[in-house]
Amino acid sequence: MSAPFTVPIRDLTKSGIPTLAEIGDRLRGGAWVFVGLGILLLVLGLFLQPERSWANLLLTAFNLACVGLGGLFLLSIQSVTGARWSDPILKAHRAMPALLPVAGVLMLLLWFGASTLYPWARPDAASQHALHGRLAWLNTPFFFARVVVIFSLWIWTGHRLARHGKGSAAFILVFAVTFTLANFDWLMSLEPIWSSTIFAIYGFSGMFLQGIAIVTISAIVLRQVGLIPAVSKAQNHDLGKLLFAFSCFWAYIFLSQFLLIWYANIPEETGPMRLLLQGKWMPLFYLNLVLNFGLPFVLLLQRKAKTNETVLLATCTILLAGRWLDLYLQIMPPVLQGGSPGFGASELGGILLQLGLGHMACWPVFMKDVNPAQELPQAE
Amino acid sequence: MPITESLCNSRFRASFAEPDQLLNAVKHLRAAGHRVLDTYTPFPVHGMDEAMGLKPSRLPRACLAFAVLGLAIAVGFQVWSSAIDYPLRTGGKPLVAIPAFIPVAFELTVLLAGLGVVASFFVVSHLRPRFHIPDLHPGSSDDRFIVAAELGPDVPFPTVAKEMSSLGATESCLLVDDRFHRESSFWDRPAGVGTLLVACLPSFLLVGSVLLLNRDFQQRNLSWDGGMGAPIAAQAYDSSGVLKGGKVLQPPPPGTLSRSASPALAFLAGKAEAERAGRELPNPFQPTQAHFNRGKVVYERVCATCHGREGDNNGSVIVARGAFAPTLLVSPVVRDMPDGRIFHIATFGGPTKMQGYGDLLSREDRWKVILYVRELQKAAARPIPAGGQP
Amino acid sequence: MAHEADVLTGPADVPIGKADHYGHNLPLIDGNKSYHQVTEEVFGPTERRPPVAWWIAISITLSMLMVGVWGGYQTVTRGIGTWGLNRTVGWAFDITNFVFWVGIGHAGTLISAILFLFRQRWRTSINRAAEAMTIFAVMCAGTFPIIHMGRPWLAFWATPYPNSRGPLWVNFKSPLLWDVFAISTYFIISLTFWYIGLLPDLATQRDRATTKWKRTLLSLFSLGWNGSNRTWSRYETVYMLLAGLSTPLVVSVHTIVSMDFATSVIPGWHATIFPPYFVAGAVFSGFAMVLTLMIIARKVMNLEEYITTRHLEAMTKVVLATGMIVGTAYATEFFTAWYSGNPYERYVFLNRALGPYAWAYWMMVGCNVLSPQFFWFKKVRTTPWMILILSIFVNIGMWFERFVIIVTSLHRDYLPSSWAMYRPTFVEVAIFIGSFGLFFTLFLLFTRVLPMIAASEVKGVLKNADH
Structure with a gap:
């Protein structure tokens, strides 16, 4: 049907193409500035509007953990299915797990802000009827004990998988349980009486989509600097197809949750949806759908678009923004308790912190990984 | 006659036992200036499209067009029937309940896209129930890989046949009839796909008009459900056709005694x-x-x-x-x-x-x-x- | 099938020793066959008289079908009262069987569409039979709601057709109507997909036909197929497009089936996890059924070289993975019921595990969560008789899953005065037996009438297994 259209490797003798190390050098200074500025803004936010600052810290910690898990999950899937097509082009997913310890530390910092964020951690929780059934599970010591256990499991299994290529099936098992608990604990419990069984799968769909977007960006950048030999358009096509498929998967899970809650219309359940569908949150609710599903669907529908690097990069950027918005919409409305959405010092600080920490934690591992061609990790 | 003769004599086929040999032969024939008409194989040979110089099919576009059509019909019909023609509020949902319309809209999109692309495929590939199979070569559905081509100018067939057998052909022969005359199909051109859609339009319009005319099936025994929609049932305030005076509530028969057993009044009217x-x-x-x-x-x-x-x-x-x-x-x-x-x-x-x-x-x-x-x-x-x- | 995806598989940078581990270098078809040999072996059974075993088998399945016909006759002539339903449990056996059969069907589409898109080339030997299984299973599924209508001849009332009752349309907000659309679309598209896949093989069958009427019939159905590469080229595009359409379709079908329950407000039914959980369960049960059928068919029809133990092993891995997903979903549901603090939710789940239907619940857990765990052992994954037993267990377990979800959520209503127990009557069991009769009768006919293996696809992967 079609030729294997191989894209010629960049002529590295041509001037003006930076090496990976040069890019790293340039980014390093920026990363420090980002982290410093991020912390400063978050602390500033703590004085202006503490609940927003804490919420953004939660968002940062959770999303960094998700980036790490996304890398691990890709790695384990690749290892379990023995997929070979992806290994030459996917590199970033080995570096992404380095974020897990960082995210764990940030998550533990929430100990000091738990009572601001979580209704069950407030002193008056015991007197709230709706929370009675849950306090056995949701109380500050047990909650942070679970945080420690969950992160230890992730870091341990992740290390085994990323460094030694072992235990991919075991990781998936551990991941299924711990990721469910993490979503329920850290995000779902922000709402005092709400619960949704699909919630963790919804979180997973966003997490995995973001993971694919990140490795796609890294694959394209690596090809631009000439570090992936013999990358073909067909491999871009594969990445495009994955992005397209998982964007649809995200929409499917979103619809499953939304449609069922909307349809049954049970007051305890409609809480968060009702908040989002009214007032100033409503445009953001629709924007979330557009960023995570609408735009990627339209952009990547054509076959040509799936092989076009500019389109892929644009889609990935949109998806990363969409992921942030998706988390923002899960965290903020319950924390602000009916307040209006806003983008201020703490939001900016959270985003800067994510970018800065992301670079600082992952880049060294990435550099080490990319240069020597790594072997495919072995399944057990 | 002479013209047909020369035309017929210029077409030949060669059959091979392996797909790779066929691929080589096609490349060779095209390079040597012969016109490759088609190849006939038991399974799609990878790389043959490029070797024959075929362009990628435009069927995906037809598929998209049918998908859009299906979506439009599904959304339009659901909104029209649930909110305009028969506005019945159910389940406390709005009349135009978009989330509830998504499942059916999705199904109809897929249905029309799938059936539409298959129909387009049948049309552009001339697939239809036939008693006589055109261009059928022995073994092409079993284990033979066959190329049919037209000789280039001034090349005698024996030369080509020799080349073919050196490439591994098990058999090559001239085709004596003109079955291989293949005109480029109208349906292969963009206009063809467009025409197909336009041709489908009357049927869609017909379906649409039937929906609009639905109130004209009232006449009994002509309706699709045998008249069950127009039952012989009493309407409120109709007079009864069977009871005396048309009244449903009739006076008790003379001499009826009350169950409460109080003695009858000793009086008559008047x-x-x-x-x-x-x-x-x-x-x-x-x-x-x-x-x-x-x-x-x-x-x-x-x-x-x-x-x-x-x-x-x-x-x-x-x-x-x-x-x-x-x-x-x-x-x-x-x-x-x-x-x-x-x-x-x-x-x-x-x-x-x-x-x-x-x-x-x-x-x-x-x-x-x-x-x-x-x-x-x-x-x-x-x-x-x-x-x-x- | 040589589609453009073949070129995507990157350079073989897998070390030699590890390649075998993933099965990359192993041939997909054993026996080092020639193309002609494939034709002979695939089409041979359709041209010979069936063996005695086949006649015995079909007489059994036809008797089962007759039992079902009797049950349907009883239901239609005497009414739904012949079933064990009561006011509290208004849905039970029929909907259980409906969901069961729809789920069985899903594996066929998964194999033909999703594995095709994922370039799992081992699917070529089993996709034809699996797709046939899909179509037959959807037919079995469709009979249950139609019989439950009580007046099956009025089933067309469920479709939006212009009628003489004034402006009266079906309710597009009802999940039951979504079902009508989902199941019929699924049936039509699956049938189309199957037929498109069959075209080249029908042509082969036509060219091998020895009697005139057979040749004529096959000429009509093979639509003048002559193996032209121009047609093949478009054929591959269409096949790819249909696979792309079927993939979301198959997900949507069981999603919509799950919404029959999940859009309600009944504890135990209203759970947002239902759509993906039902889809995973459907794939789980479907693959188990494919395994059951294939293990018997490869033995009976001597197709061991086409459906190798490697095929079986790949399928057991899918069963294991989806089984774990289903198990996780059970756990999530249980946990969330406790976590929600809603006493009704909590009660429903406790009642499932400890109430009068606890036997069904633990049957479900045992068959669906525990039995697939044996597939962790390679020895089990590669021993057909062990797979056969486990796959049958999975089928039983998935039937009980639907039974548990449906009956235990209903039978203890909010008011204890409305509590009731449900027991199927013999008529209901007869219809269920009949559906198996229908399924296996159609499958047996299929194995003798049409090529059970997609010969054109198998020939495509015969020589170049490691493309």
Whole structure:
């Protein structure tokens, strides 16, 4: 049907193409500035509007953990299915797990802000009827004990998988349980009486989509600097197809949750949806759908678009923004308790912190990984 | 004849045992300036499209077009039928309940896209039920890989045949008939796909107009459900076709005894009997508050429609609409009647229009109504403080 | 099938020793066959008289079908009262069987569409039979709601057709109507997909036909197929597009089936996890059924070289993975019921595990969560008789899953005065037996009438297994 259209490797003798190390050098200074500025803004936010600052810290910690898990999950899937097509082009997913310890530390910092964020951690929780059934599970010591256990499991299994290529099936098992608990604990419990069984799968769909977007960006950048030999358009096509498929998967899970809650219309359940569908949150609710599903669907529908690097990069950027918005919409409305959405010092600080920490934690591992061609990790 | 002869003699086929050999042969033939008409293989040979110089199919576009059509039909029809033609609110959902329309919209999109692309494929590839299979070469559906080509100018067939066998051909021969004359199909061009869609348009319009005409299937036995939609059922306020006088509620047959077993009244209808009742029947009930209250309830439910709530003929039904006026209950004539006579009228009917209520009201209620009527009369006789006597 | 995806598989940078581990270098078809040999072996059974075993088998399945026909006759003539339903449990056996059969069907589409898109080339030997299984399973599924209508001849009332009752349309907000659309679309598209896949093989069958009427019939159905590369080129595009359309379709079908329950407000039914959980369960049960059928068919029809133990092993891995997903979903549901603090939710789940239907619940857990765990052992994954037993267990377990979800959520209503127990009557069991009769009868006919293996696809992967 079609030729294997191989894209010629960049002529590295041509001037003006930076090496990976040069890019790293340039980014390093920026990363420090980002982290410093991020912390400063978050602390500033703590004085202006503490609940927003804490919420953004939660968002940062959770999303960094998700980036790490996304890398691990890709790695384990690749290892379990023995997929070979992806290994030459996917590199970033080995570096992404380095974020897990960082995210764990940030998550533990929430100990000091738990009572601001979580209704069950407030002193008056015991007197709230709706929370009675849950306090056995949701109380500050047990909650942070679970945080420690969950992160230890992730870091341990992740290390085994990323460094030694072992235990991919075991990781998936551990991941299924711990990721469910993490979503329920850290995000779902922000709402005092709400619960949704699909919630963790919804979180997973966003997490995995973001993971694919990140490795796609890294694959394209690596090809631009000439570090992936013999990358073909067909491999871009594969990445495009994955992005397209998982964007649809995200929409499917979103619809499953939304449609069922909307349809049954049970007051305890409609809480968060009702908040989002009214007032100033409503445009953001629709924007979330557009960023995570609408735009990627339209952009990547054509076959040509799936092989076009500019389109892929644009889609990935949109998806990363969409992921942030998706988390923002899960965290903020319950924390602000009916307040209006806003983008201020703490939001900016959270985003800067994510970018800065992301670079600082992952880049060294990435550099080490990319240069020597790594072997495919072995399944057990 | 000579022209056809030369044309026929210029076409040949070569068959191979392996796909790779076929691929080489096709590349070789094209490079040597022959025109490769087609290849016939038991499975799609990878790389053959490039070797033959075929362009990628445009069927994905047809698929997208059909998908969009399906989506438009599904959304349009659901909104029209649920919100415009038959706006029925169910489940507390809005009439245009977009989330609830998503599943059916999705299914119809997929259905039309799938069927549409298959139909387009059949059209552009000339696939249709046939008794005679065109261009059928022996073994092409089993284990032979066959190329059919037209000789280039000034190349004799034996030369080509030799080349083919050096490339591994098991057999090569000239084709003596003109079955390989293949004109480029109209349906392969963009205009063809467009025409196909336009050709489908009347059927879509037809389906649409049938929907709009749905109220014209009313005539019995022509409708699709055998007339079950137009049943022979009684409508409210229709007169009964089988019961006497068209009334559903019939009087009990003569001589019927009440189940409550009170003795039958020893009176018949008629004015004389009424007067006798006035003489012989006293009201068995004392004017207590309880009896009065019951009488009021019955009066207001049954009697007030004609006689008016105050007994002043200001009833809601008859007088207000300009029909006859009943006997004025508060008039001196009725005031002077004995209870027994009023009871007789309430039971058997009055001298003018009033029907008897013996079947509808119990004997006790009739007596209690009389107690209430007496109170109305007393109230009406009381002088009105401000106004003068009429 | 040589589609453009073949070129995507990157350079073989897998070390030699590890390649075998993933099965990359192993041939997909054993026996080093020639193209002609494939044709002979695939089409041979359709041209010979069936063996005695086949006649015995079909007489059994036809008897089962007759039992079902009797049950349907009883239901239609005497009414739904012949079933064990009561006012509290208004949905039970029929909907259980409906969901069961729809789920069985899903594996066929998964194999033909999703594995095709994922370039799992081992699917070529089993996709034809699996797709046939899908179509037959959807037919079995469709009979249950139609019989439950009581007047099956009025089933067309469920479709939006212009009628003489004034402006009266079906309720597009009802999940039951979504079902009508989902199941019929699924059936039509699956049938189309199957037929498109069959075209080249019908042509082969036509060219091998020995009697005139057979040749004529096959000529009509093979639509003048002559193996032209111009047609093949478009054929591959269409096949790819249909696979792309079927993939979301198959997900949507069981999603919509799950919404029959999940859009309600009944504890135990209203759970947002239902859509993906039902889809995973459907794939789970479907693959188990494919395994059951294939293990018997490869033995009976001597197709061991086409459906190798490696095929079986790949399928057991899918069963294991989806089984774990289903198990996780059970756990999530249980946990969330406790976590929600809603006493009704909590009660429903406790009642499932400890109430009068606890036996069904633990049957479900045992068959669906525990039995697939044996597939962790390679020995089990590669021993057909062990797979056969476990796959049958999975089928039983998935039937009980639907039974548990449906009956235990209903049978204890909010008011204890409305509590009731449900027991199927013999008529209901007869219809269920009949559906198996229908399924296996159609499958047996299929194995003798049409090529059970997609010969054109198998030939495509015969020589170049490691493309």
